[in-house]
Amino acid sequence: MALIKTTGLVKRFGKLEVLKGIDESIDEGEVVAVVGPSGGGKSTFLRCLNLLERPTAGSIAFDGATVFPGAKPKEEDELRRRVGMVFQHFNLFPHRTVLDNLTLAPIRVRKLTEAEAKDEAMALLTRVGLSDKAAAFPAQLSGGQKQRIAIVRALAMRPDVLLFDEPTSALDPEMVGEVLAVMRDLAEGGMTMLVVTHEMGFARDAATRVLFMDDGRIAESASPAEFFRSPATPRAREFLSRVLGR
Amino acid sequence: MDFSFLAKYWKYYLVGAKNTVILAALAVAAGTLLGTALAVGRISRRRAPRLLASAYVEFIRGTPVLVQLFVVYYGLQRLGFRFPDWPFLGRLIGVNVPDFLAGALTLGINSAAYVCEIFRAGIQAVDRGQMEAARALGMGYGPALRRVVLPQAVRNILPALGNEFVTVIKESSIVSVIGIADLMYKTDAIRGMTFRPFEPLLVAAAVYFMMTYPLSKALARIETRLRSGAY
Ligand SMILES: Nc1ncnc2c1ncn2[C@@H]1O[C@H](COP(=O)(O)OP(=O)(O)O)[C@@H](O)[C@H]1O
Ligand SMILES: [Mg+2]
Numbered sequence: 001m002a003l004i005k006t007t008g009l010v011k012r013f014g015k016l017e018v019l020k021g022i023d024e025s026i027d028e029g030e031v032v033a034v035v036g037p038s039g040g041g042k043s044t045f046l047r048c049l050n051l052l053e054r055p056t057a058g059s060i061a062f063d064g065a066t067v068f069p070g071a072k073p074k075e076e077d078e079l080r081r082r083v084g085m086v087f088q089h090f091n092l093f094p095h096r097t098v099l100d101n102l103t104l105a106p107i108r109v110r111k112l113t114e115a116e117a118k119d120e121a122m123a124l125l126t127r128v129g130l131s132d133k134a135a136a137f138p139a140q141l142s143g144g145q146k147q148r149i150a151i152v153r154a155l156a157m158r159p160d161v162l163l164f165d166e167p168t169s170a171l172d173p174e175m176v177g178e179v180l181a182v183m184r185d186l187a188e189g190g191m192t193m194l195v196v197t198h199e200m201g202f203a204r205d206a207a208t209r210v211l212f213m214d215d216g217r218i219a220e221s222a223s224p225a226e227f228f229r230s231p232a233t234p235r236a237r238e239f240l241s242r243v244l245g246r
Numbered sequence: 247m248d249f250s251f252l253a254k255y256w257k258y259y260l261v262g263a264k265n266t267v268i269l270a271a272l273a274v275a276a277g278t279l280l281g282t283a284l285a286v287g288r289i290s291r292r293r294a295p296r297l298l299a300s301a302y303v304e305f306i307r308g309t310p311v312l313v314q315l316f317v318v319y320y321g322l323q324r325l326g327f328r329f330p331d332w333p334f335l336g337r338l339i340g341v342n343v344p345d346f347l348a349g350a351l352t353l354g355i356n357s358a359a360y361v362c363e364i365f366r367a368g369i370q371a372v373d374r375g376q377m378e379a380a381r382a383l384g385m386g387y388g389p390a391l392r393r394v395v396l397p398q399a400v401r402n403i404l405p406a407l408g409n410e411f412v413t414v415i416k417e418s419s420i421v422s423v424i425g426i427a428d429l430m431y432k433t434d435a436i437r438g439m440t441f442r443p444f445e446p447l448l449v450a451a452a453v454y455f456m457m458t459y460p461l462s463k464a465l466a467r468i469e470t471r472l473r474s475g476a477y
Pocket of ligand 1: 013016018036037038039040041042043044045
């Protein structure tokens with residue numbers, strides 16, 4: 001059974017139709033790279049999946065239950081707990097230490113005790129090699145460190161799926177690798193992931209599937225091998241030749 | 247210029263200044279309470295509270311304090327409302343307590359509109375991504391606002407609230423027209439008794455400045471400290 005299933009998903013901002021009826025299923029364990037030209041609706045698609053953006057029409061089912069339309073606020077909160085998100089600009093809480101960033105929501109939402117939340121947080125920090133930064137504030141970290149913290153902050157909620165919206169686009173080139181390494185690690189561990197990215201290397205060898213989004217539609221859905229060898233649409237060919245520079 | 251009247255009347259200024267500070271403090275307290283309630287409405291996700299709060303803010307900011315004062319002072323009396331006559335406040339200020347409270351309430355009603363805007367601006371200055379990140383972790387709107395957004399808004403809000411106190415100290419001079427024994431009222435009394443229309447005003451200006459200037463300076467200090475914190 002699909003973990004996430006959208007049916008006829010439409011999103012308009014005023015007159016602008018950004019998603020034009022998306023029917024898509026994401027299975028458990030899939031690592032889906034979402035690629036396509038800027039403005040095509042990739043971010044909006046992701047943000048609809050955890051209801052940060054309210055769809056205009058269509059429906060979304062998560063783990064067999066309809067979460068849009070009709071979910072109550074509490075159910076929406078629970079959906080967001082189960083669907084983690086990593087943002088382009090990290091969005092760490094600047095007024096809290098790294099440790100507090102990781103324990104705030106587990107204490108408030110998962111109702112862990114402070115001690116439990118701290119133990120889990122330290123284990124997560126160790127996993128990404130940042131346990132020595134527990135007491136630091138976000139402003140004292142490099143971009144790559146911030147994004148790794150943001151990833152484990154999302155993991156601390158024990159999500160069923162992680163959404164990444166261009167997680168390396170705001171990073172200096174030399175820091176892209178350390179973040180992608182954490183993501184590859186997660187993918188190999190069986191995490192279900194949707195990753196909007198311009199890192200074609202990652203899409204090619206870490207993803208199990210590639211979605212090509214263009215002009216509010218999913219124009220192609222294919223295995224990475226197939227997509228990169230012989231994209232089916234002219235738009236995808238054009239996009240690939242531009243980003244791969246050939 | 248002749249300031250010899252000071253020898254006899256300096257105490258008037260002292261009492262007036264004290265009452266002005268009490269008046270402004272009461273007004274800012276009332277304004278902060280009411281302004282906080284308004285701000286909650288102003289940033290509500292529902293339409294009705296938003297409209298109500300912004301109507302209040304626009305109306306208050308678009309009408310003179312003097313008119314507001316008369317509306318509160320005479321209007322409430324006509325409606326049969328009496329301000330309480332608290333004896334402890336009477337001993338502290340040595341004048342008619344109900345009138346004093348009417349003045350404080352007016353200034354509070356007026357200040358609330360500005361406090362509301364200070365809160366709204368302070369909250370909206372916090373990056374939208376902060377609320378989104380908190381919500382994306384499964385936190386509800388209320389907890390996300392309280393735990394993530396408001397603590398960051400405070401550093402924008404506190405200095406502006408302090409400045410509002412300074413503003414209210416100055417604007418409080420207006421309420422002397424209904425006979426509250428504040429600094430301005432006392433100044434007028436001295437002018438009458440000494441038949442010197444001008445010099446007492448200069449002294450009043452100096453006293454107002456001696457209250458507002460150190461306050462502004464202290465606030466600027468606090469603001470710098472807030473901005474250079476660990477984050
Ligand atoms: N909150 C919004 N209000 C209005 N227009 C928006 C909003 N968010 C996105 N858009 C518009 O929707 C379109 C798709 O945006 P987006 O989903 O960010 O695309 P992508 O992530 O693929 O670059 C763009 O034209 C963008 O300007
Ligand atoms: Mg985008």
